[in-house]
Amino acid sequence: MAGAGISTPSGIPDFRSPGSGLYSNLEQYDIPYPEAIFELGYFFANPKPFFTLAKELYPGNYRPNSAHYFLRLLHDKGLLLRLYTQNIDGLERVAGIPPDRLVEAHGTFATATCTVCQRNFPGEDFRGDVMGDRIPRCPVCTGVVKPDIIFFGEQLPQRFLLHLTDFPMADLLFVIGTSLEVEPFASLAGAVRSSVPRVLINRELVGPFAWQQRHNDVAQLGDVVGGVEKLVELLGWNDEMQTLIQKEKEK
Numbered sequence: 001m002a003g004a005g006i007s008t009p010s011g012i013p014d015f016r017s018p019g020s021g022l023y024s025n026l027e028q029y030d031i032p033y034p035e036a037i038f039e040l041g042y043f044f045a046n047p048k049p050f051f052t053l054a055k056e057l058y059p060g061n062y063r064p065n066s067a068h069y070f071l072r073l074l075h076d077k078g079l080l081l082r083l084y085t086q087n088i089d090g091l092e093r094v095a096g097i098p099p100d101r102l103v104e105a106h107g108t109f110a111t112a113t114c115t116v117c118q119r120n121f122p123g124e125d126f127r128g129d130v131m132g133d134r135i136p137r138c139p140v141c142t143g144v145v146k147p148d149i150i151f152f153g154e155q156l157p158q159r160f161l162l163h164l165t166d167f168p169m170a171d172l173l174f175v176i177g178t179s180l181e182v183e184p185f186a187s188l189a190g191a192v193r194s195s196v197p198r199v200l201i202n203r204e205l206v207g208p209f210a211w212q213q214r215h216n217d218v219a220q221l222g223d224v225v226g227g228v229e230k231l232v233e234l235l236g237w238n239d240e241m242q243t244l245i246q247k248e249k250e251k
């Protein structure tokens with residue numbers, strides 16, 4: 001399970017809190033409060049603030065860091081059953097983790113859906129519009145096309161239901177860089193069998209690690225990327241990790 005804590009080291013702005021660079025870009029739109037960017041009612045009245053965010057987060061602006069590449073390494077070794085992420089920056093995909101190994105619980109810019117005829121498109125089809133500050137329109141019905149980011153009140157993606165079979169099957173759970181505050185995502189941490197070790201790599205103790213500890217819980221507190229790198233070293237995966245990062249950089 002991963003959250004914003006693996007993205008901020010890549011420079012992803014914390015778009016929910018005022019004061020970040022992105023938020024000042026949004027000031028020109030007079031949005032009433034930051035959460036309005038993710039409200040459907042507001043989106044249909046004024047989609048521009050959301051697309052300002054989309055322009056910032058569209059694949060290409062940011063690079064994955066060691067935390068993403070550690071997860072990629074787990075996948076390469078056949079150890080990653082699934083990665084459940086709360087992040088919408090798509091850096092898991094950029095790091096080379098195939099979409100079928102991912103549950104992007106809060107959605108993705110990789111695909112988009114027409115708000116009128118519900119047709120689905122690759123997000124890439126609208127890159128030109130998003131980069132050119134134009135509202136993407138459906139090529140079939142001219143309705144506004146919305147990237148598949150989950151807004152407040154919207155259902156989580158169908159793939160989220162994979163947790164029903166994934167978590168009982170897991171034999172190890174990593175919880176990396178998330179405050180475990182947003183439901184139903186947060187409760188997943190309690191869905192692994194009680195014999196399963198849970199490893200938290202995070203700034204501080206959160207969720208069940210703080211208030212419902214199990215005897216086999218492990219916590220590495222402090223800097224998230226530093227914690228992941230420490231684990232990589234203990235695993236003896238340093239060289240593989242460096243080779244992978246170098247290879248990906250060259251792409």
Ligand SMILES: [Zn+2]
Pocket residue numbers: 114115116117118119138139140141142143
């Ligand atoms: Zn349409």
